[in-house]
Amino acid sequence: MTEAATPLWEVFIRSRSGLPHKHCGSVHAPDATMALQAARDVYTRRGEAVSLWIVPSSAIVASDPADKDAMFEPTATKIYRHPTFYEVPEEVGHM
Amino acid sequence: MTTTLASTMQAAIFELSLALGDDALVLGHRLTEWSSRAPMLEEDIALSNLGLDLIGQARLFYTYAGEVEGKGRREDDLAYFRDAAAYRNLLIVELEIGDFAHTIARQFLYAAFVHPYFQALAKSGDARLAEIAAKAVKEMAYHLRHASEWMIRLGDGTAESKRRVTSALDDLWGYTDEMFEVMPGERALIAAGNAPDRTAIKPKWAATVDAVLREATLTRPADRGMQSGGRQGRHTEALDHMLAEMQVLARQHPGATW
Numbered sequence: 456m457t458e459a460a461t462p463l464w465e466v467f468i469r470s471r472s473g474l475p476h477k478h479c480g481s482v483h484a485p486d487a488t489m490a491l492q493a494a495r496d497v498y499t500r501r502g503e504a505v506s507l508w509i510v511p512s513s514a515i516v517a518s519d520p521a522d523k524d525a526m527f528e529p530t531a532t533k534i535y536r537h538p539t540f541y542e543v544p545e546e547v548g549h550m
Numbered sequence: 551m552t553t554t555l556a557s558t559m560q561a562a563i564f565e566l567s568l569a570l571g572d573d574a575l576v577l578g579h580r581l582t583e584w585s586s587r588a589p590m591l592e593e594d595i596a597l598s599n600l601g602l603d604l605i606g607q608a609r610l611f612y613t614y615a616g617e618v619e620g621k622g623r624r625e626d627d628l629a630y631f632r633d634a635a636a637y638r639n640l641l642i643v644e645l646e647i648g649d650f651a652h653t654i655a656r657q658f659l660y661a662a663f664v665h666p667y668f669q670a671l672a673k674s675g676d677a678r679l680a681e682i683a684a685k686a687v688k689e690m691a692y693h694l695r696h697a698s699e700w701m702i703r704l705g706d707g708t709a710e711s712k713r714r715v716t717s718a719l720d721d722l723w724g725y726t727d728e729m730f731e732v733m734p735g736e737r738a739l740i741a742a743g744n745a746p747d748r749t750a751i752k753p754k755w756a757a758t759v760d761a762v763l764r765e766a767t768l769t770r771p772a773d774r775g776m777q778s779g780g781r782q783g784r785h786t787e788a789l790d791h792m793l794a795e796m797q798v799l800a801r802q803h804p805g806a807t808w
């Protein structure tokens with residue numbers, strides 16, 4: 456088994472129930488079952504996870520870095536979108 | 551009479567804890583030999599993880615063995631200051647790691663036994679043995695799963711992977727019967743409900759092995775030339791070499807800490 460022939464999988468970890476799965480890295484594995492095991496072995500050794508998601512890297516549709524001005528630059532001048540103009544009542548707690 | 555019976559039971563618990571600790575330590579050390587050398591990063595970490603699970607189990611069994619023995623021997627004394635002849639591990643765990651298929655096949659054959667064995671030991675009348683087994687059974691469930699998935703992919707993979715895993719099974723098969731040999735002192739423990747009967751685990755082991763080999767399109771080797779002697783301290787040369795490497799630091803610098 457060479458690395459070139461082994462598909463890449465993206466790994467998402469849920470660290471506590473209630474929190475979303477977060478991307479943490481990737482693993483090489485021949486199929487989904489083995490990818491799940493590899494992710495468990497590589498990324499959850501220190502008690503990081505209560506749940507794992509595995510997605511074929513080829514299934515990820517990514518934005519093109521060359522488009523970053525058009526994609527992300529325009530928001531820089533829209534500071535009114537940031538929720539910094541409010542006082543959050545203490546009862547609301549964690550947001 | 552009662553004292554004699556109690557001390558016989560204590561001696562048997564010491565022997566069983568020592569043997570289970572030796573199985574775990576020797577196989578655990580073998581797995582760590584893959585560190586930085588496995589075919590891919592993912593398996594490098596996986597095999598080291600499995601090794602650390604086993605070394606953790608060995609520490610618990612050794613600590614208990616030392617306490618039961620009552621001579622003040624601690625886990626490090628038992629691991630680093632006994633020669634091969636005093637080790638009581640199964641021969642199958644001491645064999646050299648071989649190639650990846652050999653390592654996986656051994657892990658599979660061992661985990662398929664020790665997982666149901668620990669399930670049964672978790673119901674032991676001896677609270678400490680039950681406690682250690684209850685922790686270890688979860689680890690061994692994963693070892694079995696990991697190794698089984700690899701067995702299926704190696705067996706039903708390429709011509710080369712099938713050739714290698716077939717050869718590994720042929721090499722290892724003669725060492726499987728020793729897992730079901732009951733040690734002399736163990737009979738009293740079985741009778742008292744303190745340890746499971748190894749021979750009763752064999753049908754479960756065989757069912758697991760057969761199911762995985764079938765899915766892996768592999769043939770179960772014939773039973774012949776079964777080896778044993780590990781429980782009596784009659785080991786292969788491989789264990790001497792392994793212990794020399796494993797024990798050198800502790801023996802050159804006794805009591806060293808880091």
